[in-house]
Each structure stands twice: as structure tokens, then as C-alpha cells.
Amino acid sequence: MDISGIQGNGFESLPQFLTSLAIGLLIGMERERNPSAKAGLRTFALVSMLGTLVALIAEKIDSPWLLVVGLLSVAAMIIESYRNVPTENNDPGTTTVAALLICYLLGILVWLGFSKLSVILAIGTTTLLYFKPELQGISQRLTRKDLVSILQFSILSFVILPILPDENYGPYGAFNPYQGWMMVVLISGLSLAGYVALRMTGQRFGAPLLGFLGGLVSSTATTLVYAKHSKLNDGMLRLSAVVILIASQVVLIRLMVVSGLVSPGILKQLAPVMALGLLFGVIATLYNWKRLKNEGELPMPETSNPTEIHAALGFGLLFVIVLFCAAWLSDIAGSGGLYIVSVVAGLTDIDAIALSSLRLLNMEKLSSEQAVISIALAFISNMTFKFGLAFAIGGIALARHIAIGFIAIVSGVTIGLLLL
Numbered sequence: 001m002d003i004s005g006i007q008g009n010g011f012e013s014l015p016q017f018l019t020s021l022a023i024g025l026l027i028g029m030e031r032e033r034n035p036s037a038k039a040g041l042r043t044f045a046l047v048s049m050l051g052t053l054v055a056l057i058a059e060k061i062d063s064p065w066l067l068v069v070g071l072l073s074v075a076a077m078i079i080e081s082y083r084n085v086p087t088e089n090n091d092p093g094t095t096t097v098a099a100l101l102i103c104y105l106l107g108i109l110v111w112l113g114f115s116k117l118s119v120i121l122a123i124g125t126t127t128l129l130y131f132k133p134e135l136q137g138i139s140q141r142l143t144r145k146d147l148v149s150i151l152q153f154s155i156l157s158f159v160i161l162p163i164l165p166d167e168n169y170g171p172y173g174a175f176n177p178y179q180g181w182m183m184v185v186l187i188s189g190l191s192l193a194g195y196v197a198l199r200m201t202g203q204r205f206g207a208p209l210l211g212f213l214g215g216l217v218s219s220t221a222t223t224l225v226y227a228k229h230s231k232l233n234d235g236m237l238r239l240s241a242v243v244i245l246i247a248s249q250v251v252l253i254r255l256m257v258v259s260g261l262v263s264p265g266i267l268k269q270l271a272p273v274m275a276l277g278l279l280f281g282v283i284a285t286l287y288n289w290k291r292l293k294n295e296g297e298l299p300m301p302e303t304s305n306p307t308e309i310h311a312a313l314g315f316g317l318l319f320v321i322v323l324f325c326a327a328w329l330s331d332i333a334g335s336g337g338l339y340i341v342s343v344v345a346g347l348t349d350i351d352a353i354a355l356s357s358l359r360l361l362n363m364e365k366l367s368s369e370q371a372v373i374s375i376a377l378a379f380i381s382n383m384t385f386k387f388g389l390a391f392a393i394g395g396i397a398l399a400r401h402i403a404i405g406f407i408a409i410v411s412g413v414t415i416g417l418l419l420l
Contacts, residue, residue: 020107023122024048051107183355211246222247223386227394241401249281262358273416280412284405323356346378347385353378
């Protein structure tokens with residue numbers, strides 16, 4: 001076996017070994033502070049550099065099996081160090097074992113030219129190790145209902161989505177099963193994040209967070225819940241108004257995020273329109289917040305699970321219907337037909353028309369300006385519906401408290417449209 005290739009000064013390989021050393025020290029620093037861990041700074045640093053050294057030798061002598069031998073050697077060392085040796089709190093040390101194996105593999109990645117990826121993974125590994133108490137607290141606070149929601153989202157994303165064909169069907173080629181379901185996954189995922197956070201945080205962080213998370217899941221549902229509670233007393237009336245205003249502004253942020261993910265090019269025109277509405281809304285909300293003296297007991301918005309299969313199918317069907325209607329009316333009646341669909345669809349669900357407009361934009365059936373106007377009209381229509389809902393359930397008192405804020409938000413969006 002010729003080993004002449006590994007002879008020489010080898011200083012050109014020093015940066016890789018320094019990177020491996022830094023990775024090992026980073027992970028080992030966290031393990032060093034754990035009394036039950038049998039590996040610390042030195043061990044992790046050595047294991048990481050071992051991975052790089054083994055990868056170097058394996059490459060030079062053209063023997064990739066040496067990498068496996070190195071991995072088995074590290075595993076054997078770990079088994080021997082933990083065998084029949086009691087640890088604090090009877091910790092079996094599986095976390096440290098996994099971290100050591102990862103450290104060895106990261107060292108190999110460094111030599112293979114993936115230094116940046118290795119550093120990122122090392123930081124992620126250290127973060128997971130350090131925040132053990134917080135992660136345990138999160139898992140303990142999750143209810144069975146929350147876990148079911150996460151599992152359902154996994155089915156939507158990793159079971160249903162991959163098997164759908166990525167081809168255009170139907171009139172105007174507007175229906176693409178894969179792209180359509182991707183929209184379902186996007187909205188469900190965004191709503192699920194707010195839903196789980198809302199269930200976990202509860203009332204502990206006050207009206208701003210409740211309004212933000214409620215708006216992330218469903219601003220309409222949040223408006224409905226707080227409109228009911230606004231009748232309890234004057235303090236709850238002002239609180240409800242603040243939460244409803246915040247939830248409505250979150251929709252603007254949500255639209256920008258979704259648009260940026262689906263069609264990034266539209267943000268140049270859409271962001272200023274949404275930002276003006278957000279700016280005007282924040283000013284009005286701060287005015288209402290200043291008048292809020294006592295929050296009292298905060299009610300929780302009773303939002304439904306956004307990842308249930310029937311909910312996903314319902315949104316998917318609505319998306320397809322709105323997409324076909326928008327494409328058809330846009331074809332026979334121009335932009336006026338699209339705008340009519342936006343106003344009507346926006347009354348109940350702004351996501352469907354927003355995603356439909358973005359889809360048509362990507363298919364070059366709409367211009368960026370038409371898509372922005374369509375999304376803005378749907379938002380204004382949705383705001384009108386929520387104001388009517390608040391008035392019908394919360395009465396004239398709640399309507400007065402949110403009127404200035406709603407007018408400010410809609411005015412900001414309208415001014416943004418006029419400046420297009």
C-alpha cells in the first residue's frame with residue numbers, strides 16, 4: 001500500500017484541522033459543564049480531529065473503509081467508558097454518546113470540504129445540548145391534541161405531498177396537484193406554528209402575544225372570540241379591541257411572508273403597500289394600548305386545529321375553486337373580473353385568493369401590479385367582514401374602539417395602492 005502521498009509538511013491541511021478543533025471544543029464546552037457526561041472539552045476536540053485525520057488518510061491511501069473503522073473505534077471507546085460505571089442521576093449517557101459520534105462525523109465532513117455545513121451543524125448540536133431543560137419543558141407542555149396536530153402536519157407534508165404529480169391540468173393549466181397541495185402545507189404550517197405557540201404560552205405574555213398568535217392562526221376566529229368577551233366589562237372591552245387590532249395587523253405580516261415564499265419577486269411592490277397599512281395600524285393600536293389600564297383575566301382564543309385532514313382538504317378545494325374563478329374571470333373580463341373574485345373570496349378566506357393570485361403571477365397570467373391589487377382588495381374585504389362581525393357580536397361599544405384602528409389600517413393599504 002503506497003503511503004507516499006501523505007508524506008510532506010502537510011501545512012496546507014492545517015485550516016481543516018483547526019476547524020475540527022473548534023467544532024470539538026464548541027460541543028465539548030457544553031458537555032464539560034454536565035456532571036454526568038464522561039466526555040468533555042479534550043475528548044470532543046480529539047474525536048473531531050480524529051475524524052478529519054482518518055478522512056485525510058482514507059483519501060490518500062484510497063481506503064474509504066478506514067472511515068468505518070474509525071467510527072467503530074469511537075463507538076467501542078464510548079461503550080467501554082460507560083459500561084458498568086454509574087453516572088449521576090442514573091443518566092445512561094446516550095446524549096453524550098450521540099454527540100461524540102456526531103463530532104467524529106463532523107470532523108470527516110470538514111476534510112471532505114463541507115466546513116461551513118459542519119460548523120452550522122456543530123452550533124445546532126450545541127444548542128440542542130444546552131437547551132435541554134427548555135426543550136423538556138416544551139415537550140411536557142404539549143398536549144395530546146398538540147402532538148396529533150404535529151403528526152397530521154407531517155402527513156400533509158411528507159406523505160401526501162411527495163406522491164402528487166407536479167403537472168398542470170384543467171382549463172388554463174391552472175390546477176397543479178403538487179403546487180396546490182404545497183399551498184395547503186404552507187398555510188397549515190404557518191397556522192400550526194401559531195396554534196402550538198398559542199396553546200403553550202397561554203395567558204402568560206399578555207395581549208400583544210395573544211393578538212399576534214391569534215392572528216397567525218386565524219384573525220377572524222380571534223375577532224369572534226374577543227368580540228364575545230368584550231361585553232364583560234370596560235377593561236375587557238379595551239383589551240379585546242387591542243387584541244383584535246393586533247391580530248388584524250398580523251395578517252399583513254403573514255401575507256408578506258407567504259408572498260415572499262411563493263413569489264419573491266412580488267415583494268418589491270407588495271411590501272410597501274402592506275407596510276403602510278402596518279405602520280398606520282401600529283400607531284392606532286398604540287393609542288388604544290395607552291388607554292388600557294387593567295388587562296384582567298385574558299381569555300384564550302378557541303381556534304381549531306389547522307392541520308386536520310378535513311380542514312386541509314377544505315382549504316385545498318377552496319384554493320382550487322378560487323384559482324379557476326380568478327383565471328376564468330381574468331380571461332373574459334380582464335383585471336375587473338379578478339378583483340371581483342378578490343373582494344368576494346376575501347370576505348371569508350384571504351389566504352386562498354392571495355395564493356391564487358400568486359400562482360397566476362408565477363404562470364405569467366397576471367402582472368405584479370394586478371396581483372398586488374388583488375391581494376390588497378381581498379385584505380380590505382376581509383377587514384370589512386371582521387368589522388361587521390365585531391359590531392354584530394360585540395356591539396357598538398367594541399365597534400367604536402376598533403373603528404379608528406381598522407380605518408387606519410385600510411387607509412394605509414389604500415394609500416400604498418395609490419402609490420403603485
